[in-house]
Amino acid sequence: MSITAAEAYAPATVANLGVGFDILGLAVAEPGDTIRAEWSDLPGVTVADITGDGGKLPRESAKNTACVAAQSALKLAGETRGVRLTIHKGLPAASGLGSSAASAVAGAVAVNALMGEPLSRGDLLPPALDGEAVASGYHPDNVAPCLFGGITLAVGLTADRVYNLPVPANMHLALVTPHVEVATALARAALPAEISLKQMVSQTAGVAELIHAIYTGDLEHLAAAMERDRVIEPAREHLMPFMRNVRATAKRAGALGMVISGAGPTLMALCDSQSTAEAVASAMKAVYEMEGIGATAQASMVAPDGARVVRIERG
Amino acid sequence: MSITAAEAYAPATVANLGVGFDILGLAVAEPGDTIRAEWSDLPGVTVADITGDGGKLPRESAKNTACVAAQSALKLAGETRGVRLTIHKGLPAASGLGSSAASAVAGAVAVNALMGEPLSRGDLLPPALDGEAVASGYHPDNVAPCLFGGITLAVGLTADRVYNLPVPANMHLALVTPHVEVATALARAALPAEISLKQMVSQTAGVAELIHAIYTGDLEHLAAAMERDRVIEPAREHLMPFMRNVRATAKRAGALGMVISGAGPTLMALCDSQSTAEAVASAMKAVYEMEGIGATAQASMVAPDGARVVRIERG
Numbered sequence: 001m002s003i004t005a006a007e008a009y010a011p012a013t014v015a016n017l018g019v020g021f022d023i024l025g026l027a028v029a030e031p032g033d034t035i036r037a038e039w040s041d042l043p044g045v046t047v048a049d050i051t052g053d054g055g056k057l058p059r060e061s062a063k064n065t066a067c068v069a070a071q072s073a074l075k076l077a078g079e080t081r082g083v084r085l086t087i088h089k090g091l092p093a094a095s096g097l098g099s100s101a102a103s104a105v106a107g108a109v110a111v112n113a114l115m116g117e118p119l120s121r122g123d124l125l126p127p128a129l130d131g132e133a134v135a136s137g138y139h140p141d142n143v144a145p146c147l148f149g150g151i152t153l154a155v156g157l158t159a160d161r162v163y164n165l166p167v168p169a170n171m172h173l174a175l176v177t178p179h180v181e182v183a184t185a186l187a188r189a190a191l192p193a194e195i196s197l198k199q200m201v202s203q204t205a206g207v208a209e210l211i212h213a214i215y216t217g218d219l220e221h222l223a224a225a226m227e228r229d230r231v232i233e234p235a236r237e238h239l240m241p242f243m244r245n246v247r248a249t250a251k252r253a254g255a256l257g258m259v260i261s262g263a264g265p266t267l268m269a270l271c272d273s274q275s276t277a278e279a280v281a282s283a284m285k286a287v288y289e290m291e292g293i294g295a296t297a298q299a300s301m302v303a304p305d306g307a308r309v310v311r312i313e314r315g
Numbered sequence: 316m317s318i319t320a321a322e323a324y325a326p327a328t329v330a331n332l333g334v335g336f337d338i339l340g341l342a343v344a345e346p347g348d349t350i351r352a353e354w355s356d357l358p359g360v361t362v363a364d365i366t367g368d369g370g371k372l373p374r375e376s377a378k379n380t381a382c383v384a385a386q387s388a389l390k391l392a393g394e395t396r397g398v399r400l401t402i403h404k405g406l407p408a409a410s411g412l413g414s415s416a417a418s419a420v421a422g423a424v425a426v427n428a429l430m431g432e433p434l435s436r437g438d439l440l441p442p443a444l445d446g447e448a449v450a451s452g453y454h455p456d457n458v459a460p461c462l463f464g465g466i467t468l469a470v471g472l473t474a475d476r477v478y479n480l481p482v483p484a485n486m487h488l489a490l491v492t493p494h495v496e497v498a499t500a501l502a503r504a505a506l507p508a509e510i511s512l513k514q515m516v517s518q519t520a521g522v523a524e525l526i527h528a529i530y531t532g533d534l535e536h537l538a539a540a541m542e543r544d545r546v547i548e549p550a551r552e553h554l555m556p557f558m559r560n561v562r563a564t565a566k567r568a569g570a571l572g573m574v575i576s577g578a579g580p581t582l583m584a585l586c587d588s589q590s591t592a593e594a595v596a597s598a599m600k601a602v603y604e605m606e607g608i609g610a611t612a613q614a615s616m617v618a619p620d621g622a623r624v625v626r627i628e629r630g
Contacts, residue, residue, distance in 0.1 A: 155520040205470040211526035
């Protein structure tokens with residue numbers, strides 16, 4: 001029997017880790033997007049349905065990250081049949097949790113499963129990046145951890161330029177997403193075009209320290225290194241409501257450090273236990289609620305695996 | 316019996332490692348500077364003699380890196396007696412091998428030994444940096460490996476901000492110093508004041524990759540990451556005679572990569588065996604000699620230890 005449908009799940013990701021702007025990212029177990037791919041008589045990749053997006057995502061294939069990624073994967077495998085996708089968004093758009101990357105990765109992984117996996121996981125990076133590019137340009141910092149899991153250092157656009165770093169023991173995360181949208185394009189536009197050489201040295205020092213702390217598994221050092229960013233966060237801080245207050249509150253509740261997740265508005269606090277991460281998530285959420293802003297909070301960990309095939313149908 | 320004289324040896328160091336500008340450095344076993352410290356009836360720290368510098372180094376205490384470092388160490392220990400230093404320079408000035416850092420470190424280590432070691436090795440970093448600052452400002456990238464040995468990541472001016480990184484197995488170096496002077500101040504002045512955000516991301520990516528490669532012990536990757544510098548080397552290349560030719564020659568002879576050592580003109584090639592490092596050192600030297608420039612070449616390795624006390628006299 002041949003495969004008639006395949007479903008893939010792709011998780012939320014946290015890009016940047018502060019000073020690791022555009023190169024570092026990590027996967028969390030959930031939430032995530034689930035995409036079902038089926039063969040279609042229509043040519044190319046079309047959208048059968050999208051749920052969970054509040055009607056906001058483009059149904060037009062050329063503008064839909066999952067469709068573009070799926071089409072790119074089909075092309076790479078030399079597959080000419082048409083495919084239709086049913087997209088279940090578990091991730092809110094423009095939240096800083098890698099929503100567009102998750103859709104792109106789930107689309108690519110789903111069609112690869114539908115084809116019987118002619119492509120390796122690494123082969124799927126460029127197609128997933130093609131999909132992500134529709135939403136926010138060629139940036140592997142979310143796509144890489146979404147596809148490969150764990151903590152990734154992505155320094156290029158192919159799998160041989162992505163490195164999995166060790167995940168420190170007891171690395172717990174508190175993730176809080178206030179219900180305000182921060183468009184990635186806007187968050188990018190806020191960044192300075194030029195920085196001083198001194199700032200560059202400060203950023204390279206912070207990144208070097210962060211990789212060192214990840215390898216030595218020193219969570220306090222890791223948190224301090226993440227927060228050494230003096231270029232990106234200062235430029236974006238005004239887009240994140242009450243961020244200073246949320247950071248101070250997170251630290252009072254036991255967090256070791258806090259950074260903007262991706263382009264925000266989700267904030268990620270690093271903690272050394274599940275109970276602390278839960279307390280920190282609640283405390284951060286409460287700050288927004290005091291200010292009349294709804295927020296979603298969760299305690300989480302780094303997910304060792306990235307996207308996965310969750311269903312195969314044969315007929 | 317009390318200590319009447321102490322001698323310390325401080326080795327050559329290679330700062331920057333390409334993309335790790337201003338933060339990374341490593342110690343090599345030799346050459347180095349040796350400084351003898353003795354109690355003196357004169358107040359403060361004075362120069363008894365300097366050998367091996369061709370008369371170029373300042374004899375005036377306030378301008379001499381070893382004297383300033385020694386004075387700073389004495390002050391830190393609350394010592395008010397006078398000291399005189401005899402400085403044997405094994406390192407050429409303005410060669411990119413951390414000559415001023417070696418004198419500063421040897422001065423600090425020697426007086427600490429003379430005092431009976433009231434200060435820890437880590438305590439000696441700020442005094443050594445005070446000495447180095449006389450020559451080229453507060454930069455720990457040479458002083459840190461000179462004092463602590465191995466490969467160091469220095470992100471601040473105190474010992475708790477310096478981290479020793481693991482030294483990959485089979486890490487061999489070819490060091491070639493053409494007999495031309497490149498003043499550190501000139502090499503600093505050649506650097507751009509501002510860089511683009513895109514360049515910053517490229518540099519942070521290169522540094523992250525370099526630390527990752529050091530931890531994984533992948534020499535090829537380490538060499539490629541070192542060479543990912545697109546900011547410092549392009550701005551300094553014109554100060555290094557025949558650098559492109561030397562690099563191409565080094566690689567033909569088996570080097571995995573090559574970078575400027577510190578501010579130059581010494582060039583450091585990374586190799587994976589002693590025999591290759593020897594062949595590469597000879598080949599690089601030959602390029603200069605073909606052009607009528609004398610050069611000193613050596614095959615070396617990372618020295619696990621930094622400066623050391625080599626003699627104690629009691630009376």
